Amino acid sequence: MRVFHCDHCDNLAFFENTACLQCGHLLAFVPALMEIGSLDPESDGTWRSPHPSAQERRFRLCANYDGAQVCNWVVDARESETFCEACRLTTTIPNLAIEGHREAWYKLELAKRRLVYTLLNLKLPAAPRSRDPRGLAFEFLADGANGAAPVLTGHANGTITVNLAEADDAERERRRHALGEPYRTLLGHFRHEVGHYYWERLIEGTDRHEPFRALFGDERDDYQSALQRHYAGGPPADWQSRFVSAYASAHPWEDWAETWAHYLHMTDTLETAAACGISIRPRRRDEPTLASVPATAGTLASPFDRLIASWFPVTYLLNNLNRGLGIPDGYPFVLSPAAVDKLRFVHDTIALVECRLPSPELTPSSGPA
Numbered sequence: 001m002r003v004f005h006c007d008h009c010d011n012l013a014f015f016e017n018t019a020c021l022q023c024g025h026l027l028a029f030v031p032a033l034m035e036i037g038s039l040d041p042e043s044d045g046t047w048r049s050p051h052p053s054a055q056e057r058r059f060r061l062c063a064n065y066d067g068a069q070v071c072n073w074v075v076d077a078r079e080s081e082t083f084c085e086a087c088r089l090t091t092t093i094p095n096l097a098i099e100g101h102r103e104a105w106y107k108l109e110l111a112k113r114r115l116v117y118t119l120l121n122l123k124l125p126a127a128p129r130s131r132d133p134r135g136l137a138f139e140f141l142a143d144g145a146n147g148a149a150p151v152l153t154g155h156a157n158g159t160i161t162v163n164l165a166e167a168d169d170a171e172r173e174r175r176r177h178a179l180g181e182p183y184r185t186l187l188g189h190f191r192h193e194v195g196h197y198y199w200e201r202l203i204e205g206t207d208r209h210e211p212f213r214a215l216f217g218d219e220r221d222d223y224q225s226a227l228q229r230h231y232a233g234g235p236p237a238d239w240q241s242r243f244v245s246a247y248a249s250a251h252p253w254e255d256w257a258e259t260w261a262h263y264l265h266m267t268d269t270l271e272t273a274a275a276c277g278i279s280i281r282p283r284r285r286d287e288p289t290l291a292s293v294p295a296t297a298g299t300l301a302s303p304f305d306r307l308i309a310s311w312f313p314v315t316y317l318l319n320n321l322n323r324g325l326g327i328p329d330g331y332p333f334v335l336s337p338a339a340v341d342k343l344r345f346v347h348d349t350i351a352l353v354e355c356r357l358p359s360p361e362l363t364p365s366s367g368p369a
Contacts, residue, residue: 001117001268003275004036007050013037015117016110018065018072029073029113030059031085031120039074046077062087068096070106073113086116088128092139094164101142104167108140111186115194118264121271122350125201129158136197140164153189155196162189181247182332188261195260196253202349203256215345216259217252226251242338255342262333263346266311273314280313288313304347308340 004013011022013036018027025038030049039047039059046058057076062084064071073084081088089112094101119126127135135158141151142164151163165171166186176184203212213219230250239249248258274293282289290313315331322330335343 001114001272001275002034003272007038015114016072027072028059028061028065029117030054031073032057032076034117034120036072047074064109068102068105070102070109071113085120085126085128086113088130089116089126089136089138090140091129091137091159092141094140094142098142101164104164105140107167107186108162108164111190112138114187114268115190115264118191118268119194122267124198124350124353134158134201136160136194138162153193155193158197158200160190160193160197162186162193183245188265191261191264192257195257198260199253199256202353208349208352211345212256213252215342216255219252221251223251223253240334241336244333244335244339244342256346259339259342260346262339263343263350266307266343269318270307270310270314273310278314278317280317288316290314304344307347308343 001015004015004017005011006013006020006023006025006027008025009020009023011020013020013027015029015036017036019025020027020038023038025040026047027036027038028047029036030051033049033051033053035051037049037051039049042048042058044058046060048054048056048058058078059074060066060077060082062071062073062075063082064084064087065073071084071087073086075081075084087109090109094105096102096105116126125132125135129135129137137159139159139161141161143150151161151165153163153166154161166175166189172184172186203209227250230247235243235246235249239246243249243255243258244262245258248255270293278290278293280288280290290310293310293314312335315333318331319329322328
């Protein structure tokens with residue numbers, strides 16, 4: 001994530017902010033500029049950005065900003081849409097009449113906007129279902145009462161379903177412990193599930209399919225049986241030598257989704273580190289060093305070798321800062337050479353997006369959950 005500032009007073013602003021804490025101007029994310037910036041009201045109800053790149057364009061607040069207040073993005077005033085690029089992706093929201101659901105919805109939308117920011121930054125296709133039958137859709141559902149089957153967080157045919165319970169920090173932590181996971185976050189869920197979507201868009205039926213199988217394995221292995229084996233017997237003893245996580249060892253689809261999510265973790269964190277000007281200059285030669293994180297670290301303009309060379313020192317710093325605060329490692333992973341090769345495959349696949357996308361006329365196939 002980049003570092004943002006108010007266009008009026010240059011005060012530091014964050015991705016989630018809606019008002020400048022110094023001058024009071026309304027803040028919003030402008031997708032066309034990829035910036036959080038301040039806005040000035042116009043007499044016709046639209047808003048104007050003083051950003052030099054705005055070129056006198058006018059904007060409207062997203063309907064979920066102006067109304068439900070679970071968003072802080074804008075819409076180009078020339079468009080007929082009332083929702084922003086991120087909110088258009090949500091097709092089902094929870095019942096807001098139930099206590100706690102509005103707060104949970106806000107958390108889900110917040111995590112989803114961070115995901116969408118990264119997708120836009122990497123120039124990945126993220127059209128809503130209303131515009132593209134093969135587009136993305138998000139459903140935020142709560143478990144039903146009276147013995148109804150619980151909502152499963154997962155992906156199917158471009159629709160990503162997230163159980164509202166995942167927005168409850170205590171419940172999510174309980175599930176993390178129950179499943180023996182070192183890491184479980186809302187943003188992690190979004191990044192993982194969207195990885196399944198992009199497997200269908202960028203791998204299946206393309207000339208990346210066979211190289212995928214050579215590296216990740218054959219996804220034609222029965223998916224449900226593979227998951228049952230994983231939950232019954234756990235990961236193989238040597239999983240850390242081949243996978244980014246224990247769950248990645250369950251099936252090639254899950255290996256891809258976990259690796260994809262990991263790549264998004266890396267690019268977003270490195271973009272933040274670069275924007276903050278992080279460098280590491282230890283006193284001993286045997287300690288990690290980093291002159292500075294390259295400004296292109298969070299984008300495809302940075303070669304993969306440079307990205308991974310920056311990543312290891314940043315995780316060293318991140319984990320030691322956390323330990324100094326007495327909290328668990330922010331990065332509880334160890335990347336083996338095999339896992340790094342898979343991350344490189346993800347990087348190269350994204351770099352080839354423009355010429356690798358299947359024809360939009362194709363019908364989406366059923367995919368993993």
